[in-house]
Amino acid sequence: MQAETGHGSEEWDALQQDWRNLTNRLQPRSPFMHWEWLSAWHRHFATNHPLTVLVCRQDNQCTGILPLVTHVRRGKKLQLRTLRLLGTGLSDQLGLMAQLADTSTLARALYDRRHQWDLLELKDVEAGDPAIAEFCRALINEGLQPTITPDCKRPCLTIDEDWDSFYARVIGKKTRRRNRIQRRKLESIGRLSFETVTSAEAYLGHLPQIRKLHERHFNTGQKRQRPFDTTTGYRFFHDAGQALAAQSMLALHLLKLDDRIIAYDLGLRHNRRYLQYLGGYDSNYARYSPGRLLQVYLLRWCFETGFSEVDFGRGDHDWKRKWTSQTRENVTITVPGPTLMSRLRRTVLMR
Incomplete structure (x- = not known):
């Protein structure tokens, strides 16, 4: 199993059929993981941001895709490069479009490219997602230090x-x-x-x-x-x-x-x-x-x-609580880059 790296819109667009095949195979819980949503998001909000797409293949078959957008915060002499999932901000729930077996390959690919980023920030992933949990373990095995912080609750109703x-x-x-x-x-x-x-x-x-x-x-x-x-x-x-x-x-x-x-x-x-x-x-x-x-x-x-279920979306508001007491939780996974320069950039630009 190997990971490929693509950069830019053309590489992302070329993965449409692979992404659709993965969607059919993995059946992600979130509608925000579908090509229709993410491709429109990329077209309208990410064209001015560098895009890194990690692709796992085995026997010429695509088994996992991790699309990451680089957000750059510039200082006087330094710049902080933060990787976020494609769709971050507008999407109520995101995750990994990859098999559990691919998480170690993706973690290794991120570590191998550690000089290209300073902070990995995966927002609005669902707490308890098996792929996310396995990915965090794989990151730790690579010597990286992911932290999980609560983000928001999503009230939901089982019918x-x-x-x-x-x-x-x-x-x-x-x-x-x-x-x-x-x-x-x-x-x-x-x-x-x-x-x-x-x-x-x-x-x-x-x-x-x-x-x-x-x-x-x-x-x-x-x-x-x-x-x-x-x-x-x-x-x-x-x-x-x-x-x-x-x-x-x-x-x-x-x-x-x-x-x-x-x-x-x-x-x-x-x-x-x-x-x-x-x-x-x-x-x-x-x-x-x-x-x-x-x-x-x-x-x-x-x-x-x-x-079978109604998900009321992000935000534990009173009007939602009138209909249900059930909730799911979104969390943010934060991984600091391990290089000395990354530590310096975070120290200077995240004060």
Whole structure:
């Protein structure tokens, strides 16, 4: 088994079929590990950053790929080179696209290239991930010193009962009654409708209206890049959403009043798991709790569609805790470069 090194966009693009084959073989838990998401992320956010791709092959078959983006922090005389996973920042859960047997090869490849980096930082990997645990052991065997620090929690809900039973058990009578009252109030104002969008054409058709909603809306969930914050961010969500929808991995839930979006929630579908990614509502209608009404509709849809789990995404927020007490934890793996120059750069530039 050997590791190859590729640099730049052309090498990454050439690995598309290998990555897809690995995805089919390894079945990663996270939808953010799919080519549709990562290739769009690279195209819009990483073209100005050096890319290092470690590839494991055995008998001419690709068995593992580790794509790393170099972020450079420059000082007056020194620069700190930090390696991060492709997709870091926007992705709620990342990991290794490699077999357990490849972790030692990847660790050795990183050690052999120790003069090319000063800090390895793997953010938002899931605690207890077997591949990550094996990778940490392999790094230690190479004389490196990984540290694991808690990052954030991701509330999740296992679906093992029907919707009516769950709703009555988890949400009290007063809240259910308040939800009905809020809905009737909205219906008295205009025509109220709930909608689930899964096609690429319909998703792209709603994006401009969601972008306008940004000016009068409250954002829910983890603070992150949204499709309307910057032109680059909008283009990313345009391309990634279109590609994911083509693979039946995207769902956009909408609450409309007279065809005007007053709440939305964008999520990803993956291996009978639904991951809520980002959402918001029109603050002009805050008194009617449109976000909560849409959440009820969304969860009912998940139950009736046949999902086995709902992942509420990063951030242990109160509104998520109203639905579940279960959580998973994201951690950050930090590995300092072992060379003397790396230690000097970290000492000077990380003070």
